[in-house]
Amino acid sequence: xxxxxxxxxxxxxxxxxxxxxxxxxxxxxxxxxxxxxxxxxxxxxxxxxxxxxxxxxxxxxxxxxxxxxxxxxxxxxxxxxxxxxxxxxxxxxxxxxxxxxxxxxxxxxxxxxxxxxxxxxxxxxxxxxxxxxxxxxxxxxxxxxxxxxxxxxxxxxxxxxxxxxxxxxxxxxxxxxxxxxxxxxxxxxxxxxxxxxxxxxxxxxxxxxxxxxxxxxxxxxxxxxxxxxxxxxx
Ligand code: AMP
Numbered sequence: 001x002x003x004x005x006x007x008x009x010x011x012x013x014x015x016x017x018x019x020x021x022x023x024x025x026x027x028x029x030x031x032x033x034x035x036x037x038x039x040x041x042x043x044x045x046x047x048x049x050x051x052x053x054x055x056x057x058x059x060x061x062x063x064x065x066x067x068x069x070x071x072x073x074x075x076x077x078x079x080x081x082x083x084x085x086x087x088x089x090x091x092x093x094x095x096x097x098x099x100x101x102x103x104x105x106x107x108x109x110x111x112x113x114x115x116x117x118x119x120x121x122x123x124x125x126x127x128x129x130x131x132x133x134x135x136x137x138x139x140x141x142x143x144x145x146x147x148x149x150x151x152x153x154x155x156x157x158x159x160x161x162x163x164x165x166x167x168x169x170x171x172x173x174x175x176x177x178x179x180x181x182x183x184x185x186x187x188x189x190x191x192x193x194x195x196x197x198x199x200x201x202x203x204x205x206x207x208x209x210x211x212x213x214x215x216x217x218x219x220x221x222x223x224x225x226x227x228x229x230x231x232x233x234x
Pocket of ligand 1: 062080081085086087091114119179
C-alpha cells in the first residue's frame, strides 16, 4: 500500500517535471526530425547559425566513433551498416555526455536524435525542447536522394550525382556512405516507420511538433524553417 501511494506521488512529480520541459525558453534545444534523407543535415548548419545552438548529429558522432576504432564505434558499426538503430542505452549515454559540455548551455540543435520514444523520454528528463521540426518527404524521394548522395572526404561537402553533381575536378574522389545503398536505405526506412515515426505523435501531444513539407528545394525548406524559428522568439 505504502509503495503504491509512493509511486503515485513520484509519477505526478514526474509529470510536473515533464511539462516544465515542454514550456519553451530560448535556451531549450530544437530537434530536427524526419526520415533518413529528409535534409536534416543540410538544413542543420543554417539553423545552427540562425539560433547559435551547436549542431549535434548522432549519426556523425557514431561515424566518428567507428572511424576512430573506439569501443563505442565497434559496438555501433554492425547496426549502422545494416541500417538498424543503435541500442538506446548506447546513444542516450552519448547525448547525456554531450549535454554536459559548456556550449550546450543554450540548448543544442539535435539532428537524428531522439529516434525512439525511450530516447525522447530520456531527453525530456534532462533538457527542454522548444520545437521539433518534422521535415516530411515521401519514401521514393528519400531512396532517390540517398542512393545518389556522395561526399567529398576532403571538405565534407555533400553532393548528389543528379541533383547537385560534384565539379569535375573532385568527382573522382567523392565517396558513398556505406549505409547509402538501396537495400540499406529500405532497412533504414523500415526502422524509421517502426521506431521513430511514432515519436511525431508523442511530440504533437506535447505541443511542440511543427510539420514542414520537405519535398521542395533546399532554399524553400530553409525559408519555411526560418519562419518556425522566428516564431519561437514570440
Ligand atoms: P544518420 O546519419 O542520422 O542517418 O544515422 C546513421 C545511422 O546511425 C543510423 O542508421 C543508425 O544506425 C545510427 N543512429 C544515428 N542516430 C541514432 C539514434 N538517435 N538512435 C539510434 N541509432 C542512431
